[in-house]
Amino acid sequence: MELGPIAKTLIRNKIRFLLIGLEVSLTLAIVLNCINMMQDLQWQIDRPTGLDEEGIIVVRSRPFSQDFREEGYLENSRKADLELMRNLPGVLAADTFSHVPLSGSGSSSGYKPLGAERHTLNCNYFVTGPSGVDTLGVQLIAGRNLTLDDITEAESKNVLITKAYADSLFPDGDALGKQIQGRTAENPDTIVGIIEQMHGSWPSWPFVNNVMIRPGETGSVNWGITYMVRAKPAQINGLARTLEEELLKLNDGRNVRTETLAEVKADTLGTNTAIIKMLAVVIVLLLLVTALGIVGMTSFSVTERTHHIGTRRALGARQVDIMRYFLTENWVITTSGILVGVGLAYTLNYALVTFVNGVKLEWPLVIYGILGMWIIGQTAAFIPAWRGARISPAVATRTV
Amino acid sequence: MLSMTAVKKIYRTNSIETYALSGIDIEVREGEFVAIMGPSGCGKTTFLNVAGLLDTFDQGSYLLDGQDVSRLSDASMSRIRNEKIGFIFQSFNLIPDLDVFDNVDVPLRYRGWNAKKRKEAITESLQRVGLSGRIKHLPSQLSGGQQQRVAFARALVGEPSLILADEPTGNLDSHMAEGILDLLDEINQDGATVVMVTHDATIAKRAHRLVRLLDGQVVEADSVPHRSAFSLVESL
Amino acid sequence: MLFYQIRLAFKSIRRNPVLSMLMIGGIGIGIGVATVFVTAHYLFSLNPIPEKSDVLHHVQMDNWDPNRGWDDNDPEDIPDQVTYRDMVNLMKSDIPTYQGGSFKTFLYVYPDPEMGRPFKKITRMCFSGFFKMFEPPFQYGSGWDLSADENLEPVVVLGPEVNQKVFGGENSVGRMIRIEDRDFKVVGVLDHWRPFPKYYDPHNGAFETAEEVYMPFEFFRLLKVRSAGNTSNWQEFDWSDDDQYLASEAIWIQFWVQLDSAPQKEAYFSYLNSYVEEQKKLGRMQRPTHNKLLSVMEWLDDRGAVPEEATSLMAISLLFLLVCALNLIGILLGKFLARAPEVSVRRAMGASRFSIFVEHLVECETIGVLGGLLGIAISIGGLEAVNSLFDNEFSFSLDGNMLVVSILLSLLAGLVAGMYPAWRICTIPPAVYLRER
Structure with missing residues (x-):
């Protein structure tokens, strides 16, 4: 409506409106980048890992009895433990594991196609038995699972790898049955199965999708044995306690600790959660400060122009017209701030991407940010504008 | 044009009630030029506010152009102010951020005319007050008399039937005041009803009829002349 | 004289308590947030063994x-x-x-x-x-x-x-x-x-x-x-x-x-x-x-002992403080200019431009310092909250240096935010406002 006159008024009071515009633009830039960071951190928590996170209990058996140092004792204990676990009601699968996925602790190695003249590609490997795949809840999409023979036959080096890793090793998609080697060509491994998806130990590792499952029975006197047990999610809390009790009944010469995989993951990604919360608080406070700034600024505009409002009212402006005047003025300021703010947001994002490993700002988020900023601006301006609208037209005849 | 019967306006502050208008009866015919006079605090401004629908009143009745305006919504009152009334204020009340053109434009904006029609009306109105050459000036770049002329242009641009002037020469020297009063005369000649509030007897003389207010009441009023008779006097 | 000016400042702050709360609250939040994240960053970059770190x-x-x-x-x-x-x-x-x-x-x-x-x-x-x-x-x-x-x-x-x-x-x-x-x-x-x-x-x-x-x-x-x-x-x-x-x-x-x-x-x-x-x-x-x-x-x-997140958060919190300072400038400007007639009268009565400037700057600093005190309170609470988010034995806490930093931040914020509004009010031509009223 009165864009022309409003613009003129703004230009004549430039400093004050410049300030609030700048405040809006900085706020938009900061908020967009904060939300962008939060989304990335949240995505690391939420994205599918291929694992049955809600249905897995991690059991750590740490032997302290000297019996475990006897030949064969550890192996027998492992056998007995697994038998007990698998026979507990509600248990779907159980096996030993060298490391726990999503735990922040694991082993990585590099492989390449046998005989290839290039650098090896990183992957995160886990050693487990034939029930490992079922225990993790990952899906085998090609080839076969590991068998007992894969473990017991000393020379056998059959492995499973994730599709992501298979595709990076063999871009043609023909990884199944191929042989791969480490740094040297001695003892190559054969890919016998491909897993649809599985995350490794370090959620923020760039190669988190590159995972290999190797056959083996793990455990040592020093580190003890790590098991994972899969059950229906509804049952796992009760089952965790039962497991602790039953395993100790079986052999008391050790400490047994259980936690769910969901807990392990929450622990590993605890920093993410903490930063998300901090950023949320910062965003809320920032928007609060900016909104209050807009309220204050519009209030001043109204107070300062009491007489003009009276005059306008005398000249026939309705209350609605006055409201609209201030809301439009606010809209013009907010919008100019937003325009600059979008530029600032991308600049700040560029800095974050370049100097610290930030993630790129996506435009849909920017659109939401603009809409949000408009709403906040109009809402904040509403109360003082309403107050302005209620100024009596009789003010016009008052000699100041 | 304007007819008030027993209009009362009461200001309440805590427990004290002050009558700003304690029963005003006044009648202004179409085409008249009436001066309302009285000392400070007599209720002149309140009268003007009520007459111009800038303020509500508590009792009595008020017919403007034959329409009862005592119980109107804000939007309707705004519309009447915008279309039927032109205000001229003592302190001009120009909007300092806007140039001459935009100031005159203000009432038209609320009328919803298109840009072309507005521009024509503004140019014409400014021509009438002799300020066509200063369209882009800001109020602060004009003399007091010029500012008041802009205010006139603004009051006239919507072609109101009633002009309400509040001490229009109060902030001007006598030379400028003369010019402004001539302008008022001219407007009146062109057919608008003019009601001017002032405390200055010499200025009040320029009107064709005088109404005196004291303590919120009409204490003395010349009889209401007939329009034709009045014109006759003028033409002599 | 300074004491008089501080008293004037407090009077002015009390005269419009809502506005003053807005100003002090706004800058206090800014200083509080900035102190929390500057402290966190500082603790990461702290010398763990100052007496021997060179040997x-x-x-x-x-x-x-x-x-x-x-x-x-x-x-x-x-x-x-x-x-x-x-x-x-x-x-x-x-x-x-x-x-x-x-x-x-x-x-x-x-x-x-x-x-x-x-x-x-x-x-x-x-x-x-x-x-x-x-x-x-x-x-x-x-x-x-x-x-x-x-x-x-x-x-x-x-x-x-x-x-x-x-x-x-x-x-x-x-x-x-x-x-x-x-x-x-x-x-x-x-x-x-x-x-x-x-x-x-x-x-x-x-x-x-x-x-x-x-x-x-x-x-x-x-x-x-x-x-x-x-x-x-x-x-x-x-x-x-x-x-x-x-x-x-x-x-x-x-x-x-x-x-x-x-x-x-x-x-x-x-x-x-x-x-x-x-x-x-x-x-x-x-x-x-x-x-x-x-x-x-x-x-x-x-x-790179300082985690990148700590650096990002510190940068964000300093920008936050900048927003709060802009906010403060805006409100102060409005508040001071609304006072132009009063200042004109003071000027007419012989107050020099400089004394008007100082008087207003003192008011800004007073608001800055009050905001700083609030900010310290907020940052102590904030660091507690940050500690509760990380279940570590180690805890972030304010030390003497950081208290000094937040006081300096508040003085600086008051000065930066007050400079322009105080300059504006002291340079208004008194005649204009005296005539109009």
């Missing part, structure tokens, strides 16, 4: 794969730990005042069965030099002697937690404690010690707690333990074979030396260089020679 040096050399460097993305980067054989060889030097490699692992501690079940505790396998170099505070006793390293005497130093669990917190020096499959004699008990960041072994996070058990390095063979920290390797060998493992290029030891003077450091660096040259002749370390002898702060810098 302690971390030793690194490039023993990596001749065909592929330590870091694909950074050819300058070299392995960040050392091999067992290099540590043993280098420790033959008598140049450093103190020296020694160490690594962390987890060992079972067996308390008297009446005191409780056996428990695993984070343990550092190290040399006597560890205590001389890093100077952890002792409650009882001290570290062990060089001879205990050489003769592999079964001695331990305990942390306060283990001492509490096993000996009820008493002076346990001279008593025996069972760890894994043998008995050790307690020679010292540490007081609470929380180096932050954990500079001598930051590989598993700056927050990691100090070890609770310390014993002579070479016991790792007898106890058959391996590092629980990072172990990196580029060759293939049988990990379960101790001889192969110890002769390999696997790195898992943090090796530190204390070099008290520049000549000593020079001497040691040339010793290190000549050692590497010697190894090259033996066919090892075929990459370009690139040895590092970094002091504590250089080492932490090199590793």
Whole structure:
């Protein structure tokens, strides 16, 4: 409506409106980048890992009895433990594991196609038995699972790898049955199965999708044995306690600790959660400060122009017209701030991407940010504008 | 044009009630030029506010152009102010951020005319007050008399039937005041009803009829002349 | 005069309490948030051992794969730990005042069965030099002697937690404690010690707690333990074979030396260089020679001890403070200009432009300082909240320096925000406002 006159008024009071515009633009830039960071951190928590996170209990058996140092004792204990676990009601699968996925602790190695003249590609490997795949809840999409023979036959080096890793090793998609080697060509491994998806130990590792499952029975006197047990999610809390009790009944010469995989993951990604919360608080406070700034600024505009409002009212402006005047003025300021703010947001994002490993700002988020900023601006301006609208037209005849 | 019967306006502050208008009866015919006079605090401004629908009143009745305006919504009152009334204020009340053109434009904006029609009306109105050459000036770049002329242009641009002037020469020297009063005369000649509030007897003389207010009441009023008779006097 | 002006400022603040609360609250929130994240960042970049950070040096050399460097993305980067054989060889030097490699692992501690079940505790396998170099505070006793390293005497130093669990917190020096499959004699008990960041072994996070058990390095063979920290390797060998493992290029030891003077450091660096040259002749370390002898702060810098998130958050919080300052400028400008008529009267009565300026600036500073006090309160609460988000033993807290920083921030914010509005109000032409009213 009165864009022309409003613009003129703004230009004549430039400093004050410049300030609030700048405040809006900085706020938009900061908020967009904060939300962008939060989304990335949240995505690391939420994205599918291929694992049955809600249905897995991690059991750590740490032997302290000297019996475990006897030949064969550890192996027998492992056998007995697994038998007990698998026979507990509600248990779907159980096996030993060298490391726990999503735990922040694991082993990585590099492989390449046998005989290839290039650098090896990183992957995160886990050693487990034939029930490992079922225990993790990952899906085998090609080839076969590991068998007992894969473990017991000393020379056998059959492995499973994730599709992501298979595709990076063999871009043609023909990884199944191929042989791969480490740094040297001695003892190559054969890919016998491909897993649809599985995350490794370090959620923020760039190669988190590159995972290999190797056959083996793990455990040592020093580190003890790590098991994972899969059950229906509804049952796992009760089952965790039962497991602790039953395993100790079986052999008391050790400490047994259980936690769910969901807990392990929450622990590993605890920093993410903490930063998300901090950023949320910062965003809320920032928007609060900016909104209050807009309220204050519009209030001043109204107070300062009491007489003009009276005059306008005398000249026939309705209350609605006055409201609209201030809301439009606010809209013009907010919008100019937003325009600059979008530029600032991308600049700040560029800095974050370049100097610290930030993630790129996506435009849909920017659109939401603009809409949000408009709403906040109009809402904040509403109360003082309403107050302005209620100024009596009789003010016009008052000699100041 | 304007007819008030027993209009009362009461200001309440805590427990004290002050009558700003304690029963005003006044009648202004179409085409008249009436001066309302009285000392400070007599209720002149309140009268003007009520007459111009800038303020509500508590009792009595008020017919403007034959329409009862005592119980109107804000939007309707705004519309009447915008279309039927032109205000001229003592302190001009120009909007300092806007140039001459935009100031005159203000009432038209609320009328919803298109840009072309507005521009024509503004140019014409400014021509009438002799300020066509200063369209882009800001109020602060004009003399007091010029500012008041802009205010006139603004009051006239919507072609109101009633002009309400509040001490229009109060902030001007006598030379400028003369010019402004001539302008008022001219407007009146062109057919608008003019009601001017002032405390200055010499200025009040320029009107064709005088109404005196004291303590919120009409204490003395010349009889209401007939329009034709009045014109006759003028033409002599 | 200043007192008068401060009184005027308080009057003005009281005159419009809502507006003043807006201003003080706004800038207070800004200072509070900025203080929280500046503090966090500052604590990460803090010198963990100021009195010795220049003399302690971390030793690194490039023993990596001749065909592929330590870091694909950074050819300058070299392995960040050392091999067992290099540590043993280098420790033959008598140049450093103190020296020694160490690594962390987890060992079972067996308390008297009446005191409780056996428990695993984070343990550092190290040399006597560890205590001389890093100077952890002792409650009882001290570290062990060089001879205990050489003769592999079964001695331990305990942390306060283990001492509490096993000996009820008493002076346990001279008593025996069972760890894994043998008995050790307690020679010292540490007081609470929380180096932050954990500079001598930051590989598993700056927050990691100090070890609770310390014993002579070479016991790792007898106890058959391996590092629980990072172990990196580029060759293939049988990990379960101790001889192969110890002769390999696997790195898992943090090796530190204390070099008290520049000549000593020079001497040691040339010793290190000549050692590497010697190894090259033996066919090892075929990459370009690139040895590092970094002091504590250089080492932490090199590793990027400050997490990137902390840097991002600090940058964001400073921008936040800028927004709050802009906000304050806007409100102050409005408030001051609304006061133009009053100021005109003062000017007419003879107040100089300068005194008007100072008067208003004092008001801004008063608001800044009140905001700063609020900000400190907010930041104390904020740091508490941050601590509760991280379930670490370590906690962020304000120290004297940071209090000074937040006070300075508030004065600066008041000054920056007040400058322009105060200048505007003192330069208004009084005549205009006097005439109009």
